[in-house]
Amino acid sequence: MSDTLRTMRLALHPIGLRDRHALLRHWTGPLVRRHLFDGASISPVQVTEIIETSERDFATEGYGLWALRPLPRGWRAAEPRPGAPLIGVAGLRGHEGPFDRGVDVEILYSLEPDRWGQGLAAEASRAVLDYAFGVVGLRRVTAEIDPASAVSAEVAASLGMRPWRSGADGPDGAAYYAADRSGWLGSRRGIDAVP
Template sequence: MSLPILSTVRLSLSPVTYADINFLHQLWTLPEVRKFLWDDEVISLELARETVEGFLRDAETDGLGLWLISQCDAPETAVGFTSLRHPAGSEEVELLYGLHPDVWGRGLATEASRAVLDYCFDVLQLMRVVAGADQPHVLSLAVMKRLGMSPLPGGIPRVPGADYYVLHRDEYRIA
């Protein structure tokens, strides 16, 4: 299964390709992004490549994967990513997202996440999706709340210091 291009009023979400590895590596190593995404580790280009390869495999096998986010008024310039994956040791499906700090605070993470959730519930027919963020990352936690997610008390392998949220398909359209 190949990932579809997803779109919103302001955004286009394109499935990641090998050509996007350098952009993702640059984004993922920005101090403001890596602090919450990679536990402040400056990852190697090779780890970025391996991560993208894993997402590409997931896209082929179960429809999960990684999308680049670009704004419709500047489609040639990616501003972030969103993804679906199985957290290590879990069958849950986790929503991830990250944006360049220059575009934080504009509602783009929420908008991109809604497009991915539409895909999760309408196309993949998932029953629920989880998301997590480090407790200090209040912007990311606010996105989860705006999406209608509620605190998840347990059920997936935990990262210390992170809060997890869940959204059930039957609650999604109500939010």
């Protein structure tokens, strides 16, 4: 089993220390930070901790975070060209669920602002959900959607994720979406993933 994923336009590799500087640059960008870290600044130490947590999660849970790099048109290799820039991150992480006792698995992603509006978030997220349900065998994956990010709600809906749990939203006004394994595998939504 390989933790490397590929779509028609992207190569997804588990993040590692080799990505530290690129991740710091990406996650400290003001537009990315606003949606992913609620505007809070992230330090090099925190980036290293996120990488270490992802590596541990891959080893123990079978999932983590992937660095997104573009595959040039017509490129047949699973690897991007050497020196291809990191254009974002997509992946899964465990977190305390707002409604259940215990841990949920949440999908998250971030993209460089110059890549917004190209369908890459949905493409990467489909590959991650295919992996979550088809390889890891997760039962459910959730998404916490920032109320200021209507685009994230559209991405979740395009993935077949549905509002999860009626009632009060999270403490910060977040909406919660979810996809389940049986619905995902039955829908054949993973059309972007390639062998």
